[in-house]
Amino acid sequence: MEKEIISDFPGFRALELNDKETLQPYFRQLQPEISDRCFTNLFIWQEFYDIQIGQFKGNICLFSNNNTTPEKEFFFPPLGQSNVLETLDDCFDFMSYRDIQPIIRRASEKFVQTHLNNQNRYVAKEDLNISDYIYRAEDMINLRGRRYNGQRNFIKRFKQNYSNHSTEFLNRENIPECIRFNDEWLESKLLTLSRKLDIYSDPPPDAVVFLKAEVETAKKILLNFEKLDLTGLAVRIGGGIRAFTVGQRLNNRTALIHIEKSDHNYLGLSQFLSQIFCEQAWADCEYINRMEDLGIESLRKAKLSLGPHHMAKKYNISLRQPD
Template sequence: MELKKLDYDQLAIVRPYFEVFNSEVSDINLTNLMMWRDKYQFYFIEIESFLFIVNIKGAHRYFSQPIGAYTDPKAVYKAVCVLKELCENEQKPLVIKKANEAFVTLLNSYDMTFELKSSIDEQDYIYDFEALKQLSGKKYHKKKNHINKFIRTYEDWRFKWYEASDLDSVDELLQVWLEVKKGNDMDPNLRFEYNGIMDVLKHRHYFDLKIGLIYVEGNIAGFIIGEVVNTSCLLVHIEKADISYEGIFSMLGYTLYNELDHLTFINREQDLGIEGLRKSKLSYHPVKFIQKFELWF
């Protein structure tokens, strides 16, 4: 099986597959894959008219669902059959991770046999864009109070779009974030996240990212990285802030959303089973969840 390493010099090959691939799953997003490619050892393989992302983990390999145009369901099914045969020839199981529900339904229509797994820890939280932009009504009363308090407390604040000259400020903020998290069980992941954020910012010209920053009295207080996907959904990749500024996280999302128009949903990704993160995400009242499935053949 001929695998190629996912890197920036391969973007011209992989990008066209993503441009015709409509999936709400945050993990199967090119920006996310590039951000985490070193941690998860991402490779790719082209089969038929589709691309498969491959995650190398020790002696194990995990594949994405086929990435490409799903206009011909039989072509999708055929690509999976070819990949399954390649895995069988190497005496290894075919395991597909982070698959969406439409893909599972498609395979079921061809009576394909596989074991299916899913976890609420992995599901993406989807919100109504206008609701989080306006924060009006009783259920958002506390959130709007956080915004108003931030504005009253920090009079000399401003939102700005990211520019190359902001890279050092972002780096300083991330270094503080790493120091605060020092000793955390997730230390290795945090370092990969830091490297991935800095890497994407340095290569941001490859992507159409919406990067907003908030400065207070000339000092960076936080930043948020989003991307419009499937024409109408804002996928929020990263939110990082100095928590000494009370209400900064509420302010980051609110200010970015109010700089954008003509969107329907916001995807704020999964909670990974982290109790505090789950509580925070639920407090913004998601309108639906995007399930992700693991398929063992």
């Protein structure tokens, strides 16, 4: 009997905050290493990717439905442990039916090893641009050794130049000020970009689109901070918030840093923010996940300079082509 083709979005709808309760047990069981297996990350990027949620054969399926570029139309690996290969078949049939290039993106190495080793229908290819950088928490806190000379010097200069700084954990009282600073940070970045390109062109440059999306995700995190069970830290200088960061536990051993925003007019502030957040919030963790570099050379260089302990690899899964 021929398999019934899945029609246009049967049972799919936009991912929403209330889905956290449904998805959290899956993530707790997974103990994920990659940032994509985290409800907060999916939720804050929902609008940018138009992430939809549905269920195939008892597994949770998440679909990026943004058709602006082929890279934004894909399934995430299904959540669940039963009938996984059959669920993959359904996902690929769904995409083929909609004339979308069939692909699963952002699969963890564990998923590939667990589900794709003993089959010949699918092939997995590592995507270096989206693999996560994993650091030892001890290194990020103590900054020992020659590798971290630059980091230590920036932090020392910051403390010397701005002795009137203070830190505080995020809460409902200071979050509104963080939101205002987030908007101010965007205006500053757009002003810098305007010196290099036309930020008002139609369509807008990719750099502008992604910058605005990044700021919107930060705002979404702040507006839903308590409901997402997050931890954050702000740095005040002269009474005003000039930097903030937000993270959470990704698994029993690892903290995930979602966002860091700092005023670059204060030399050493960004380095201080990164170090003090790890020290004050994540000293009991073994690792810190600082996410991917997106193939941006300057970002890759900066992340590599911090000496990652290892990379959490991610893979794209596609149909195996005949020889």
